[in-house]
Structures are given as structure tokens and as C-alpha cells.
Amino acid sequence: ERLLSHNSDGLQLCLACRNMQRAEATRSHLLTSHPAAQVDLLQMDTSSISSVLRAAQEFKLRYARLDYLYLNAGIMPNPQFDVKAFVKGLFSSNVINMFSTGEGILTQKDGITNDGLQEVFATNLFGHFLLVRELEPVLCHAGQTSQLVWTSSSNALSSTFSLDDIQHQKGTQPYSSSKYATDLLSLALNNRYNKQGLYSSVICPGFMLTNMTIGILPFYLWKLLMPFFLMLRIFTNTLTLTTYNGSEALFWVFLQKPESLNPFSKYHSLTSALGNSYTQPHKMDINMETSESLYEKLLQLEKDMRGKLKDKEKESHHAKETCRI
Numbered sequence: 420e421r422l423l424s425h426n427s428d429g430l431q432l433c434l435a436c437r438n439m440q441r442a443e444a445t446r447s448h449l450l451t452s453h454p455a456a457q458v459d460l461l462q463m464d465t466s467s468i469s470s471v472l473r474a475a476q477e478f479k480l481r482y483a484r485l486d487y488l489y490l491n492a493g494i495m496p497n498p499q500f501d502v503k504a505f506v507k508g509l510f511s512s513n514v515i516n517m518f519s520t521g522e523g524i525l526t527q528k529d530g531i532t533n534d535g536l537q538e539v540f541a542t543n544l545f546g547h548f549l550l551v552r553e554l555e556p557v558l559c560h561a562g563q564t565s566q567l568v569w570t571s572s573s574n575a576l577s578s579t580f581s582l583d584d585i586q587h588q589k590g591t592q593p594y595s596s597s598k599y600a601t602d603l604l605s606l607a608l609n610n611r612y613n614k615q616g617l618y619s620s621v622i623c624p625g626f627m628l629t630n631m632t633i634g635i636l637p638f639y640l641w642k643l644l645m646p647f648f649l650m651l652r653i654f655t656n657t658l659t660l661t662t663y664n665g666s667e668a669l670f671w672v673f674l675q676k677p678e679s680l681n682p683f684s685k686y687h688s689l690t691s692a693l694g695n696s697y698t699q700p701h702k703m704d705i706n707m708e709t710s711e712s713l714y715e716k717l718l719q720l721e722k723d724m725r726g727k728l729k730d731k732e733k734e735s736h737h738a739k740e741t742c743r744i
């Protein structure tokens with residue numbers, strides 16, 4: 420919506436969504452305020468390898484070029500709020516950090532996808548990684564730049580991520596781990612693709628009340644807490660609260676020259692106590708060595724998963740042939 424308000428003439432949007440009914444509703448909403456806008460839809464479920472491959476194929480048939488790819492889809496399933504850790508945090512010197520990152524007070528219950536991957540990892544990271552790899556021909560063009568924009572989080576914590584368990588099978592903070600892996604992956608992509616004109620940046624929308632976070636507490640409690648959160652903005656500017664404020668950095672990045680952005684920075688949407696939104700970079704807690712190791716592991720996993728998919732296709736082809744005989 421913000422992109423269209425800025426430039427609805429020259430912009431062609433393609434919304435890649437898992438739920439076509441919701442996608443249609445979004446498209447209608449955008450067309451109501453911007454009747455001349457070009458808004459296309461594409462069905463894609465980032466948690467499913469075959470869906471991502473199909474969507475990428477379809478995209479390449481429809482379009483010759485992709486200038487901006489917003490990698491925003493994300494889940495935080497079954498969030499559990501640790502009241503004890505929260506109360507302890509309230510009386511510690513870490514209290515502001517707790518409200519801006521959610522560190523130490525949230526855990527999740529992860530699931531397994533049909534491909535056999537951890538659901539949070541597959542949805543938040545691996546599906547997007549595959550998509551970027553598949554869309555390389557439309558993203559990399561001589562003499563032109565393209566940009567990947569990842570929605571990461573202030574909850575991306577190195578303590579929750581391990582190179583020995585990139586899917587976070589063993590822990591209880593898959594969300595945080597997937598977001599830290601996002602930061603690492605963006606750096607590795609810059610390292611590999613900048614020469615071909617493809618740049619990657621990471622943003623953090625701050626804390627917003629959305630479908631993802633609303634279930635953490637009962638709805639009436641959020642309502643009651645709203646004045647408290649607005650007051651807290653005096654101490655931390657990370658409480659963006661609305662999606663409009665949260666999208667500030669996503670929009671800001673669109674306006675920048677990709678070459679001018681720092682691959683080690685995360686661009687934060689922030690909102691001041693007076694309600695003004697702005698974007699500020701913060702250095703990420705990442706290094707090139709870990710980022711390259713993660714990239715190698717993702718490439719290996721991609722190879723394994725493609726192998727499995729081929730075997731499945733062969734099996735079903737064989738079953739069909741046997742049926743015919």
C-alpha cells in the first residue's frame with residue numbers, strides 16, 4: 420500500500436500468497452485506493468518445496484525482470500509466554516531490552532512439514548532461500564540492480580542458533596533461530612551476488628500487533644495494555660505497534676540505492692514517543708565465516724531435497740505405469 424501511494428504508475432506488484440482468498444481480498448483493497456494499479460497474484464506456500472518451485476516457474480513464465488523481492492512471510496507457531504521470566508525481567512537491568520527484543524520470555528512449539536523439515540525453518544528461511552535461487556535469472560541482469568528485502572526481527576539472537584542444528588530441531592526458540600539465520604543468509608547472498616547486481620538487505624519492523632503476535636495474550640489484555648505500550652515509547656522506540664509504522668523500513672529501503680546499504684546492518688522501523696516513524700541502521704551480530712558455513716549447509720540441504728523430490732516423482736510415475744499395465 421505504501422509503495423503504491425508513493426508511485427502507483429510505474430509499479431507492477433505481484434503478491435505471492437499461500438491463501439488465494441486472502442490474496443484476492445488484499446488485491447481488492449489495494450485497487451479500491453489505487454484503481455489504476457497493476458496488482459497480480461501468485462499462489463505460493465513458502466513451507467512447501469514443490470509449491471515454491473512451481474511458483475518460481477510460473478513467475479519466470481509471466482515476467483522477464485524482478486527488481487524488488489520482499490521476503491516477508493513468517494510464522495511464530497504456538498507462542499508460549501513465560502510469565503515467570505517476564506516478572507524476573509521486569510526487575511532486572513535488562514527490562515528495556517526485554518520489551519524491544521522479547522528475549523528470554525517467548526518459546527514456540529514447532530511442527531514438521533510434508534517435506535520433513537522443521538516448519539518454522541522451512542517457512543521463514545528455507546522456502547525463501549529456494550525462491551531466490553530459482554528466481555536468479557529474473558533477478559540478475561547486466562547493468563541493472565535488483566534487491567532482496569528480508570523481514571527479520573529484533574528477536575534474531577545468536578544464542579538460539581547453531582550451525583550443527585540449523586533447523587532448530589533441538590531447541591524451543593525456532594523463531595529466533597530462523598531470524599538469526601535470515602541475517603546470516605542475507606550477508607552470504609551479498610557476498611555471492613553483488614557482482615551480478617543483486618543486493619540483499621535486512622529490516623526489522625519493531626513490535627507490531629498482527630495476526631502473528633495477537634494470540635500471545637488475550638485480546639482484552641492487549642487493549643488494556645495499549646496506553647502502557649504507548650508510554651513505554653519514552654524508553655524504547657521499537658514499539659511500532661501498527662503495520663503502517665512497522666513497514667517504515669521496508670518502504671525506506673525501496674527508496675535507497677542498494678549499493679549504498681550496509682550488508683552488516685539491519686534497518687529498523689522505529690517510532691518515537693510522539694508517534695513519528697523513522698528508519699535507523701544497527702550493526703548485526705554476525706560474521707562472514709558463520710554466514711558462509713550456513714550458506715553451504717543450505718546448498719547441501721537444497722541438493723538433498725531436490726534429490727528426494729525427484730525420487731518421489733519417479734515413484735509416482737512408476738506407480739502410474741504399473742497401473743496402466
Ligand SMILES: NC(=O)C1=CN([C@@H]2O[C@H](COP(=O)(O)OP(=O)(O)OC[C@H]3O[C@@H](n4cnc5c(N)ncnc54)[C@H](OP(=O)(O)O)[C@@H]3O)[C@@H](O)[C@H]2O)C=CC1
Nearest residue numbers: 437438464465466491492493570572625626627629630631
Ligand atoms: N509482528 C511483529 O511484532 C513482528 C513481525 N516480524 C516479522 O514480520 C513478518 C510479517 O509478520 P506479521 O505481519 O507480524 O504477521 P502476520 O501473521 O500478520 O503475517 C505473516 C504473513 O506471512 C504469510 N505466511 C505465513 N506462512 C506462510 C507460508 N507458508 N507461505 C506463504 N505465506 C505465508 C501469512 O499469510 P496468511 O495471510 O495466509 O496467514 C501472512 O501474510 C514476519 O516475517 C514476522 O516474522 C518481525 C518482527 C516483529
Ligand SMILES: CC(C)CCC[C@@H](C)[C@H]1CC[C@H]2C3=C(CC[C@]12C)[C@@]1(C)CCC(=O)C[C@@H]1CC3
Nearest residue numbers: 517518519520521524525572573574626632635
Ligand atoms: C504486561 C505484559 C503482560 C506485557 C507482555 C508483553 C510481551 C508479550 C511483548 C513485549 C515485547 C514483545 C515482543 C514480541 C512478542 C510480544 C512481546 C514479548 C516479539 C518477540 C514478536 C516477534 C518478533 O519478531 C519480535 C518481537 C519483539 C517484542
